[in-house]
Amino acid sequence: MSKPKSSYLVRGYLELEELPPKPSEERLRKKSVAYIECPQEIPCSPCLESCKYDAIRMDNINDPPVVDYEKCTGCMKCIRVCPGLAIFMLRIRDEKGYVTLSYEFTPWIEKGQEVILLNRKGEEVGKGVVRWVLPPHRNDKTSLVTVEIDKDLLFEVRAIKPAVKVQEG
Amino acid sequence: MRLTEHPIVEFKRGRELIIYFNGKPVTAYEGETVAAALYAAGVRIFSRSFRFHRPRGFFCAIGKCSSCMMEIDGIPNVRVCKVYVRDGMNVRTQNSFPDAEKDVYGVLDSLVDRFYPHGSHYKKFNRPKFLREVVTKQIRKFAGMGSPPKTIFEGKGAYEEIKTDVAVVGGGPGGMSAAISAARAGAKVVLMDENPFLGGQLVKQTHRFFGSGRHRAGTRGIRIAQILKDELNQLGNIDVRYETKVFGIYNGVVGAVEREKKLLKVLPKKVIIATGAYERTLIFENNDLPGVYGAGGVQTLMNVYGIKPGNRGLIVGSGNVGLILTYQLLQAGVDVAAIVEAMPRIGGYFVHAAKVRRLGIPIYTGHTIVRAIGKKKVEGAEIAKLDENWCTVKGTEKRIECDFICVAVGLSPTHELLYQAGCEMKFVPELGGLVPLRTKYGETSVRGVYVAGDVAGIEEATAAMMEGRIAGIDAAIKLGYGGEETVRLREEAVKDLGEFREGPFGERIVAGIRKVIIGEEEVVNSGNPNNTSKIADEVAKEAKA
Numbered sequence: 001m002s003k004p005k006s007s008y009l010v011r012g013y014l015e016l017e018e019l020p021p022k023p024s025e026e027r028l029r030k031k032s033v034a035y036i037e038c039p040q041e042i043p044c045s046p047c048l049e050s051c052k053y054d055a056i057r058m059d060n061i062n063d064p065p066v067v068d069y070e071k072c073t074g075c076m077k078c079i080r081v082c083p084g085l086a087i088f089m090l091r092i093r094d095e096k097g098y099v100t101l102s103y104e105f106t107p108w109i110e111k112g113q114e115v116i117l118l119n120r121k122g123e124e125v126g127k128g129v130v131r132w133v134l135p136p137h138r139n140d141k142t143s144l145v146t147v148e149i150d151k152d153l154l155f156e157v158r159a160i161k162p163a164v165k166v167q168e169g
Numbered sequence: 170m171r172l173t174e175h176p177i178v179e180f181k182r183g184r185e186l187i188i189y190f191n192g193k194p195v196t197a198y199e200g201e202t203v204a205a206a207l208y209a210a211g212v213r214i215f216s217r218s219f220r221f222h223r224p225r226g227f228f229c230a231i232g233k234c235s236s237c238m239m240e241i242d243g244i245p246n247v248r249v250c251k252v253y254v255r256d257g258m259n260v261r262t263q264n265s266f267p268d269a270e271k272d273v274y275g276v277l278d279s280l281v282d283r284f285y286p287h288g289s290h291y292k293k294f295n296r297p298k299f300l301r302e303v304v305t306k307q308i309r310k311f312a313g314m315g316s317p318p319k320t321i322f323e324g325k326g327a328y329e330e331i332k333t334d335v336a337v338v339g340g341g342p343g344g345m346s347a348a349i350s351a352a353r354a355g356a357k358v359v360l361m362d363e364n365p366f367l368g369g370q371l372v373k374q375t376h377r378f379f380g381s382g383r384h385r386a387g388t389r390g391i392r393i394a395q396i397l398k399d400e401l402n403q404l405g406n407i408d409v410r411y412e413t414k415v416f417g418i419y420n421g422v423v424g425a426v427e428r429e430k431k432l433l434k435v436l437p438k439k440v441i442i443a444t445g446a447y448e449r450t451l452i453f454e455n456n457d458l459p460g461v462y463g464a465g466g467v468q469t470l471m472n473v474y475g476i477k478p479g480n481r482g483l484i485v486g487s488g489n490v491g492l493i494l495t496y497q498l499l500q501a502g503v504d505v506a507a508i509v510e511a512m513p514r515i516g517g518y519f520v521h522a523a524k525v526r527r528l529g530i531p532i533y534t535g536h537t538i539v540r541a542i543g544k545k546k547v548e549g550a551e552i553a554k555l556d557e558n559w560c561t562v563k564g565t566e567k568r569i570e571c572d573f574i575c576v577a578v579g580l581s582p583t584h585e586l587l588y589q590a591g592c593e594m595k596f597v598p599e600l601g602g603l604v605p606l607r608t609k610y611g612e613t614s615v616r617g618v619y620v621a622g623d624v625a626g627i628e629e630a631t632a633a634m635m636e637g638r639i640a641g642i643d644a645a646i647k648l649g650y651g652g653e654e655t656v657r658l659r660e661e662a663v664k665d666l667g668e669f670r671e672g673p674f675g676e677r678i679v680a681g682i683r684k685v686i687i688g689e690e691e692v693v694n695s696g697n698p699n700n701t702s703k704i705a706d707e708v709a710k711e712a713k714a
Binding site: 006008009010011012013014037038039040041042043044045046049050060061062081082083084085086104105106108118119120121122123136140141142158159161 | 174175176177376377378379380381382386387388389392499500502513514515518519520521522523524525526527528529530532534535631668669670671672673674675
């Protein structure tokens with residue numbers, strides 16, 4: 001057996017030290033920014049093509065995307081098309097963290113709802129409140145959900161699930 | 170078990186009707202296959218194996234395996250996953266008594282090998298002659314292929330001859346792209362598919378596709394099927410034949426059967442074969458137990474017919490199919506116990522793995538499935554760690570609670586038609602099995618016979634569409650259609666595909682293709698493709714008679 005090149009491929013999630021460079025706190029406070037967790041060379045480029053601000057760099061279709069956080073306006077075009085659901089919009093406002101992520105499960109999440117926060121391993125790390133939702137019908141069934149969370153969890157929270165388990169029919 | 174709510178798919182079920190399974194009424198919906206309806210009704214044992222009468226269940230759902238063969242309205246050995254329900258249909262399990270569920274011959278499973286080891290039937294009961302006759306009859310009943318048909322076809326067989334420029338076999342992403350490209354360049358096209366719908370396996374791909382925007386990345390597979398179909402319908406020069414099974418290519422003449430009734434003799438100038446692939450299985454104890462399914466079979470059941478495969482699954486294989494299936498199961502509200510991967514690392518795209526990992530699904534790399542647990546259906550599974558020599562490590566066995574197991578260990582090209590057409594074939598592990606030699610435009614060693622999609626080498630739908638495009642354009646060009654612009658389009662498509670395969674995921678494919686690529690000069694003229702071969706003539710004559 002050959003030794004794996006990248007350890008994230010052994011585990012299926014990124015450890016903190018494997019994450020792409022983080023935007024500065026100053027930038028995060030200005031407006032929301034796209035943070036792409038897509039470290040592997042795969043032939044995929046919709047994010048690059050969707051960006052109107054030339055903020056994503058990718059010389060070859062197989063290159064992992066690199067975001068220029070100063071050019072990124074937080075317009076959310078890329079998060080809407082990413083087939084890997086690997087893009088997260090991050091922001092800090094009034095000492096609160098806001099993460100926007102893709103959500104493709106029923107029942108759909110609604111604004112104001114309390115949700116359980118999950119990290120990259122699927123462990124529960126706290127609770128958050130949904131502050132904004134792009135309804136699924138507006139984006140071919142991929143809903144976008146912005147959750148208000150603890151500022152320190154901005155690079156931890158990567159998934160959510162409804163706080164109240166809905167009874168299955 | 171039928172889903173009413175799904176985040177991505179809206180299931181439109183037809184009118185409710187009744188079919189009879191071993192005499193008992195079962196509710197079904199128009200548009201469902203018999204296999205889907207039976208599965209939804211809780212039937213898990215579809216057939217019995219010949220020798221040991223072991224229970225066999227649903228597996229591939231697309232007519233590639235033989236696990237689901239039953240007797241329908243008196244006709245034996247029908248793949249029930251390929252037959253759509255009709256009101257009052259009579260479905261029976263075969264080769265069992267009283268039925269496959271409670272087959273008394275199942276006792277043979279523990280007896281046969283003790284008394285009749287493999288090969289013993291050559292020696293036993295040979296003398297006296299009368300005994301041989303009696304015993305042979307009985308053995309054939311036990312290990313049979315069902316009873317002979319009780320109904321005889323009495324209709325008049327129809328026959329049609331179709332002259333065309335290009336015949337495309339297979340209406341999946343590769344075949345549809347090939348038909349569209351050839352037709353756009355001006356060629357007259359006949360597109361044949363065995364299903365009553367186009368799209369091939371795209372119809373169950375609910376996820377967004379990868380690739381470049383130009384090749385519809387970011388769009389869901391199910392939508393791509395619709396987009397291709399719309400494009401196809403806009404072109405007036407494509408004749409689509411649904412439910413049409415191509416059974417052979419004789420000197421360039423394509424023989425097919427349309428809707429089980431009509432024999433087609435298609436006389437094309439070029440043939441493009443895009444028959445796709447079938448699922449592989451894996452060897453482990455009890456791998457034939459009902460509940461061990463092909464990953465694609467589960468996708469069909471769940472995403473096309475809206476039927477839950479079970480409550481909790483174990484996924485074997487972490488390639489993109491396994492990872493995507495896991496996510497799709499969660500979307501359908503089905504729990505996934507774990508993903509098991511024999512390799513030391515995840516085989517598919519990391520982002521697909523991350524998607525399920527952050528929802529708490531464990532991925533065991535360097536592990537394998539040891540056995541499926543259960544008597545008549547899966548009640549659990551045992552997995553274990555693998556050492557450097559791919560042997561299981563003692564003491565690492567772990568029981569996984571699950572009620573179904575999905576085998577997602579890759580595909581093999583559906584190569585039979587190419588073989589039969591006389592194309593030179595080669596076994597290339599990088600491409601998934603037996604594949605034909607071909608030029609960079611997809612033409613095989615037989616002039617006028619092209620290949621595109623998974624049958625040319627296992628990749629995925631985006632590459633299949635690119636290959637189809639190249640083959641379709643080239644076929645049209647060689648027939649004298651299109652001008653410089655068409656040639657430019659072809660070269661651009663070849664370049665696109667090259668770029669698409671440049672990354673590490675393409676390395677293996679490129680290495681495989683290097684082994685089968687031939688120059689234009691190596692394509693042999695196997696005679697004028699318009700010549701009708703003797704066999705095709707004979708078949709046609711018979712049909713007419």
